[in-house]
Amino acid sequence: MSYTTIAVKPLTPAIGAEITRVDLSAELSEQMVSEIRDAWLTHLVVFFREQNLTPGRLVEVARLFGKIGRYPFVKGMDGFPDVVEVAKKADEKINFGGLWHTDTSYLELPPLGSILYAQEVPAIGGDTLFANMYLAYDALSDGMKNLLSGLRGVNSAEKPDAAVTRTHRIADRPADASTIVTTASHPIVRTHPETQRKSLYCSDGHTMNIDGMTAEESRPLLQYLYTVQQREEFQCRFHWEQGSVALWDNRCAQHNALNDYHGHNRTMYRVTLEGDRPH
Ligand code: SIN
Numbered sequence: 001m002s003y004t005t006i007a008v009k010p011l012t013p014a015i016g017a018e019i020t021r022v023d024l025s026a027e028l029s030e031q032m033v034s035e036i037r038d039a040w041l042t043h044l045v046v047f048f049r050e051q052n053l054t055p056g057r058l059v060e061v062a063r064l065f066g067k068i069g070r071y072p073f074v075k076g077m078d079g080f081p082d083v084v085e086v087a088k089k090a091d092e093k094i095n096f097g098g099l100w101h102t103d104t105s106y107l108e109l110p111p112l113g114s115i116l117y118a119q120e121v122p123a124i125g126g127d128t129l130f131a132n133m134y135l136a137y138d139a140l141s142d143g144m145k146n147l148l149s150g151l152r153g154v155n156s157a158e159k160p161d162a163a164v165t166r167t168h169r170i171a172d173r174p175a176d177a178s179t180i181v182t183t184a185s186h187p188i189v190r191t192h193p194e195t196q197r198k199s200l201y202c203s204d205g206h207t208m209n210i211d212g213m214t215a216e217e218s219r220p221l222l223q224y225l226y227t228v229q230q231r232e233e234f235q236c237r238f239h240w241e242q243g244s245v246a247l248w249d250n251r252c253a254q255h256n257a258l259n260d261y262h263g264h265n266r267t268m269y270r271v272t273l274e275g276d277r278p279h
């Protein structure tokens with residue numbers, strides 16, 4: 001697509017693009033939304049800088065790209081139940097989302113995307129890595145692709161490394177997750193419903209085992225897939241400034257919030273977009 005209302009500058013050949021000429025606080029034309037959507041589907045995660053958004057406007061912007069979903073474990077902000085504060089405080093050592101994952105893939109209907117708005121960021125550090133799961137799939141041999149077709153991964157919110165990353169925020173604002181099922185089996189190779197491309201949909205953060213196999217039996221294969229998913233050539237790294245916004249596609253990208261800024265505050269507002277059943 002050639003863009004007429006926005007400018008799009010890729011971060012790496014693999015993933016990520018910065019979009020300029022857009023003020024998300026103002027009303028966006030249909031053409032602009034369609035161009036942003038196109039860039040998002042092409043680059044998997046798009047970034048905007050120097051935005052000035054209220055939590056309410058962040059929700060309105062998110063609604064331009066899908067239906068709003070809810071994060072199961074942490075209550076939204078007062079007056080804005082759809083906006084979760086993703087923070088690490090200066091006296092904390094654990095950060096939220098600090099490992100490779102795709103958001104809440106332990107739900108039956110995991111979110112199609114998420115939008116994150118930087119409120120307060122450390123002067124140095126606190127970047128987020130994103131990785132392209134289409135490329136991870138494409139890099140596999142035909143033999144491995146055949147082996148994976150039909151296999152499902154069991155994803156759980158209880159995988160310890162991921163569970164620990166939400167402890168502080170749950171302590172602050174616990175949501176009642178008692179009726180929510182937080183284990184789900186999804187195909188390891190997922191076809192994106194809009195682009196029809198195949199991607200690897202298991203993650204170090206949430207996948208416990210291959211459905212029908214023990215964790216021990218599954219580990220060598222899953223570990224191999226994680227090393228492919230985390231190859232540097234499939235990644236980009238985004239440095240946040242106050243007012244930066246990221247919109248990512250959870251169906252074909254993973255992310256990892258780096259935890260390299262102990263002693264500093266980092267506060268983001270996050271809204272998630274409801275998704276469908278992975279196929
Ligand atoms: C998340 O996983 O939603 C957090 C990402 C970040 O804070 O960079």
